[in-house]
Amino acid sequence: ESLGVNGNCIDTGNLIFSENQNNISHNKKNILYAVTTKRLQGLQIHGVEYYFEFYQNLELLNDFSKKNKYSIIVHLHPGIKNNIKDFRKIFKNLNFRTGEISSSLKKSFMTISYSSTVIEDSLYNKVPVVLLDLHKKNYLHLDCEKNPKEKNKAVYYLNNLKDLKTSIETIKNSKNVNFEEYIFNSSSKKNIKNLLDSYS
Numbered sequence: 001e002s003l004g005v006n007g008n009c010i011d012t013g014n015l016i017f018s019e020n021q022n023n024i025s026h027n028k029k030n031i032l033y034a035v036t037t038k039r040l041q042g043l044q045i046h047g048v049e050y051y052f053e054f055y056q057n058l059e060l061l062n063d064f065s066k067k068n069k070y071s072i073i074v075h076l077h078p079g080i081k082n083n084i085k086d087f088r089k090i091f092k093n094l095n096f097r098t099g100e101i102s103s104s105l106k107k108s109f110m111t112i113s114y115s116s117t118v119i120e121d122s123l124y125n126k127v128p129v130v131l132l133d134l135h136k137k138n139y140l141h142l143d144c145e146k147n148p149k150e151k152n153k154a155v156y157y158l159n160n161l162k163d164l165k166t167s168i169e170t171i172k173n174s175k176n177v178n179f180e181e182y183i184f185n186s187s188s189k190k191n192i193k194n195l196l197d198s199y200s
Contacts, residue, residue, distance in 0.1 A: 028109035029107075030095075030107045032108035032110070032118075033074045034101070036115060036116040037054050037079060037080050053134075057132075060161060064161055064164070064165075065094060073094075073107065074091075075104045111127050112129075113130075113132070119131070123154060128154050130164060133157065142155050144157045145157070152174045152175070152178055154181065
C-alpha cells in the first residue's frame, strides 16, 4: 500500500518450501546460525549484515560456543559456500554446512539469524528464532519478543550475547511455543495447488 500498488491482494498463504509442522525441537542439541551473506555488488543498505559484520559475528559465536559448550551449525549462503574450508580452519568451534536448509533445521532446536528467508523456513519447521542484531542496527525482520526470559515465544530480538545465552535457556525450557502468529496452518503444496486452481 505504501508504494501505491493498485489491484486486489492475492492471499496465498504459505508458499515456503521447507516446512515440517510436526517437527518437535525438544531434545535436539544444535543451534542453527543462518545469514544471507551477499557479495559486495549485491549489498543493500538496510536489513543486511555486511561481510565484515558476518565475520565479526563468527568470531564472537566461535568464542561463545567454546565458552558455553553450545553446538552451533553455521549454514552458509550459496554465495559464500566456496569458502567453507577456510571457515572451518579459522573457526574450529563452529560446524559449517551447505546444501538444503531443511537438513540443518531437522537437527536444531532454535535458529539465530538477522535477516534471511531461513527465518520463515525455521518457523514453518516449528523451530524458534532469535533475531540477533549484534551491531545494533535496530532492524526487525518480524514483530517479536524482546525479553529473553519470556517463555513460549516463537521469535525474539536481541542485541548482545548475554541475552542470547538467556534466550537459549528460555527456549530449551519452553514446552508450548506459539507459532500461530507467524505461520499459516495449510501446507505450501496445498496453497500452491489452490492458487493455480484459482487461475485455471
